[in-house]
Amino acid sequence: MSPRRANRRRMERWWAGRWWRTVLAALVASAVALPLAGAARPETPAPAPAATAPPTAATLETVYAAHRANAREAARTAADHGDRRRAAADRALAGPSRQLLAFDGRGPGRVTEVFGDLARADRVAVLVPGSDTGLDTYGRFRAAALALHERLTLPRPRLRSWGTSMSGGTPMAPAGTRTAVVAWLGYETPATIGTAVATTGRAERAAPGLRALVRDLRTVTGGRSRVALLCHSYGSVVCARAAAGLDVDDIVLVGSPGTGADTAADLRARARIWAARGAGDWVGHVPHLSAGLFGTTVGFGSDPVSPAFGARVFAAGDGGHSDYFAPGSPSLANLTRIVLGETGAVTHG
Template structure:
């Protein structure tokens, strides 16, 4: 398994392996966990290669950043961006269809349907997309959903968008909020069980893009409440992006860890929340972070649900790893309450 390089970010003052040693964790236990993690990485052959990441797509046209703060002017800018997104989707659909990637073409066709609001799209390297549910120009509650492993244009994205619709509708119907929910597939999530899923490498690459996107949202909606919600590997992305981020809350749910020992180490201005459903398999993930080579790590460190981590813990029900945004569920209501600035039931 080739190690992935770490990106540039501020880290806690002590190396994680040094901290583990100073805390008295036996080296034999660390080596055993390392062996188990590496075995898991190689025991799922071609997990990453099975994803259709190499489907060709044309480069999208450059788009202007959002700058207007007045709702009518912002709505006009958003409409132009949605039109550009639809154009990029249709071009990528034609290319995928000609290539023989008919499943990809069908996914892109659905995303380009009338009424869908795709803020940005790039079909290359597996595909990146940012989609809005609701009226972003007038929203005073904005949720940004950051997905985890196995979420791509062909698999997982439909579930992600359905969850965004469920969260938006809960905010609107139960709390009367003017809400917008954004699905941020701004990076290439790893495949579950792949080597990439066991390291923070892709999260390091994604974090600056997520940080820039949230800052753009804050610039155009300065008075809105912005909540960042990271699921599974997406929680690692959110944690790495949190340093100084102009958000009001960062929510880590179904998280394998964040690479940090404590919530305070995220250096977030936002309140940090954590939740895990009773049936979520991430409770059984070894919560260690091992330095293999300088600048290369394996694992994600402390469990955000550990009281010592210091996050506020919310009730997440009895479901499984993929059930947090199920309509009518306990975790969906908790996430909606946090997004609306209210207190959820505590875990």
């Protein structure tokens, strides 16, 4: 090895070591500070979730109604407790048009909401959120699901080629294709600043719930629908933990800090694995390393958009970490194509 190359390697190791010392110091500090800060904010009380059997096509409306009723009760409880913000969030979810597969108003809160006719859907997209997502911030996650649902249900004009409009390549569902979007806030997401966001612990606890959701979707649709998981940020770690043998067609990682796996093949998924990162996404500046700390692993290893990882990398444009579902964005167009099965039309990054 040349002296110049050896010196560069030493510098790389020094910078990596410096970065990890900074990260570990921050993690230790947050491990002390965050519990103390959290102790000052008592949880808003809420009723236990509605007890419902696993949904079927025939019982969907009954399940939706049961969870709307539970959200109404949670809104009243929050209002009585003086938490107007949570009461407003719960009250909105209790609206007569909301299709809730699940709702739990306790703690940060969890909800699974459906957009479209799930029982008759040929294509189903499941959105899995990242950090700092709960009932109090659910609106921004729901906006992403609505943007995708709107794109999937655009009116279909005369086509130049299958799935491509005359007006410039906008992905459209083939005639007769029915779609649904599921916003799955089915786990307690970590805070962006804190210890949990740098480890796989929350993801490992969330994975069984995501697997259960996929089983329910297969039951409701009779096993005939194409299912894609669209996993954002820390949500990509959740999807990775659930991926092995999961009955889905595509797993899409956007704005991912890593999955905890060295390669896409290590996920042992039956699905195609896709990845993208916007040019303005700060995650691109996070070193893709992992290290042992207090009996757990901190960091998520390989970069999902690197050639070595082996995912199908697609274009996401210049957007930032929260822009993957922005209307009109290249990332949303490509996500739509993947959900519709137009894999040959996906533009590559």
